[in-house]
Amino acid sequence: MNPEELVKATPTLEEIQNFEGKYPRQLWLLFLSEMWERFSFYGMRGMLTIFMVEQLRLSEKDANLKYGAIQAFIYTMAFIGGLFADKILGFRKSIFWGGLLMIVGSFMLAFSPKDLYYIGICFTIVGTGFFKPNISTMVGSLYKTGDPRRDAGFGLFYSGINIGALLGGALCIWAADAYSWNVAFSLAGIGMIIGLGIFVFTRKTIGPIGLSPLLNKVSDAKKRSYEWMVYAGSLLIIPFILLLIRKSEYSDMFMYIVGPAALLYIIYEMFKFNKLERRKLVAALIFIVFSIAFWAFFEQAGGSLSLFARYNLKHDVLGIPMNPNSINNGANSLFVIIFSPIIGILWLWLYKRKMEPNTVIKFGLGFLFLAAAFYVFYYTRFFADANGMTSLNVFTLAYLVITFGELCLSPIGLSLMTKLAPARMHGMMMGMWFLASAYGQYAAGILGAGMATVNEKASLSEKLLSYTDGYKQLAIYALVLGIVLIIISPLIRKLMHEVH
Numbered sequence: 001m002n003p004e005e006l007v008k009a010t011p012t013l014e015e016i017q018n019f020e021g022k023y024p025r026q027l028w029l030l031f032l033s034e035m036w037e038r039f040s041f042y043g044m045r046g047m048l049t050i051f052m053v054e055q056l057r058l059s060e061k062d063a064n065l066k067y068g069a070i071q072a073f074i075y076t077m078a079f080i081g082g083l084f085a086d087k088i089l090g091f092r093k094s095i096f097w098g099g100l101l102m103i104v105g106s107f108m109l110a111f112s113p114k115d116l117y118y119i120g121i122c123f124t125i126v127g128t129g130f131f132k133p134n135i136s137t138m139v140g141s142l143y144k145t146g147d148p149r150r151d152a153g154f155g156l157f158y159s160g161i162n163i164g165a166l167l168g169g170a171l172c173i174w175a176a177d178a179y180s181w182n183v184a185f186s187l188a189g190i191g192m193i194i195g196l197g198i199f200v201f202t203r204k205t206i207g208p209i210g211l212s213p214l215l216n217k218v219s220d221a222k223k224r225s226y227e228w229m230v231y232a233g234s235l236l237i238i239p240f241i242l243l244l245i246r247k248s249e250y251s252d253m254f255m256y257i258v259g260p261a262a263l264l265y266i267i268y269e270m271f272k273f274n275k276l277e278r279r280k281l282v283a284a285l286i287f288i289v290f291s292i293a294f295w296a297f298f299e300q301a302g303g304s305l306s307l308f309a310r311y312n313l314k315h316d317v318l319g320i321p322m323n324p325n326s327i328n329n330g331a332n333s334l335f336v337i338i339f340s341p342i343i344g345i346l347w348l349w350l351y352k353r354k355m356e357p358n359t360v361i362k363f364g365l366g367f368l369f370l371a372a373a374f375y376v377f378y379y380t381r382f383f384a385d386a387n388g389m390t391s392l393n394v395f396t397l398a399y400l401v402i403t404f405g406e407l408c409l410s411p412i413g414l415s416l417m418t419k420l421a422p423a424r425m426h427g428m429m430m431g432m433w434f435l436a437s438a439y440g441q442y443a444a445g446i447l448g449a450g451m452a453t454v455n456e457k458a459s460l461s462e463k464l465l466s467y468t469d470g471y472k473q474l475a476i477y478a479l480v481l482g483i484v485l486i487i488i489s490p491l492i493r494k495l496m497h498e499v500h
């Protein structure tokens with residue numbers, strides 16, 4: 001079926017957006033598709049650093065740096081993936097292409113993990129860039145402007161992300177230990193096949209959503225040639241990314257250039273819109289800038305907090321034996337799964353009573369929870385024994401608190417991008433939202449390295465003091481950012497106009 005026939009056989013946009021009940025039914029399919037994509041993504045993520053240390057024999061420092069670069073590239077590619085979806089491919093083809101590249105990348109790793117490691121990773125980097133921002137944008141397309149159910153929809157979608165993250169993160173690394181790296185990387189590939197399979201099915205239910213922006217604007221032949229150019233371009237970029245990952249000093253340079261360049265490009269695009277639309281885009285950019293700081297603190301999870309968990313925490317939660325790193329890697333996802341639907345319902349409940357905090361305040365709350373969580377991480381030092389080993393209970397509590405912060409900011413941020421950007425810029429702005437994560441990841445590494453500057457032979461107690469000092473600093477910065485956001489909220493709300 002060609003795209004137009006497909007659309008005729010499926011519901012209209014009106015029918016989709018006029019759904020009854022809490023969630024549009026298409027959301028469940030996007031939820032499942034993204035859940036499996038995140039299964040694959042977090043499965044891979046959980047293996048990367050360990051594989052580099054144990055199999056590729058990199059030093060821990062180099063492995064950490066490369067891990068940071070890979071994460072940063074993944075989220076940077078999201079900007080490019082969003083941009084090309086807006087301009088040429090549309091969301092459907094972008095997601096399909098991205099999923100395909102992720103599958104190829106995972107199976108390269110499954111086939112020959114050592115030899116094809118870097119090239120396989122590059123395929124997944126480009127693939128995620130095309131998949132991740134665009135599936136998130138599609139969730140927004142299921143809602144009419146001003147529909148109060150949108151944030152709850154993104155909350156549910158966010159639960160799917162974390163179910164996938166929890167399962168993939170736990171299963172893949174387990175398979176690597178129990179069977180082999182080949183099996184473990186295959187699992188990531190299989191997860192992605194399932195995700196893409198569900199997406200193909202989803203396409204039949206989403207009417208005109210996500211079709212190419214060029215449809216009916218240029219001839220079919222021209223459209224096709226543009227599409228092929230994007231496909232070819234995204235393959236040609238792979239050797240370039242390969243080079244950047246192999247040489248960390250190039251990654252730094254890349255990070256210095258790409259963010260400002262993306263920002264300048266957005267500013268250039270902004271002039272194509274009227275004043276009202278421009279002001280909303282400025283508001284979106286303010287949220288994006290704040291989110292860089294949020295992720296820079298939050299992502300200590302993959303760096304300094306994982307080392308803190310490995311060396312300074314006791315091995316039990318409420319008397320039950322537990323590996324502190326399992327808590328570090330899994331507690332956040334588990335808490336998101338439990339609390340995301342509850343918070344979604346809470347926002348709707350407050351909305352009905354005209355008491356729902358507006359988005360800027362929710363963002364501010366996100367930072368206040370972040371501050372409280374880092375204060376709790378700091379507070380672990382008061383539970384330490386003479387050997388510098390402290391309570392895993394208190395550490396777990398900090399993860400509970402940080403999760404509330406994440407839920408006030410991350411799903412809301414996704415939702416916001418789809419509210420504040422004009423439709424023609426949805427993909428790009430969603431990409432920009434993820435580009436902020438790239439910078440957050442990058443800054444997280446620098447912050448973590450700064451906290452770790454105690455000498456190699458430091459005792460566990462000294463390490464504890466050094467890390468927890470750092471966490472106290474982060475708590476103070478997060479508190480200040482939260483307060484600033486709340487104070488300037490009337491200003492940002494003015495820019496947002498009717499969006500709240």
Ligand code: GLN
Pocket residue numbers: 038161295410434437
């Ligand atoms: N954990 C979320 C996800 O994987 C958010 C990631 C981010 O934006 N940094 O989608």
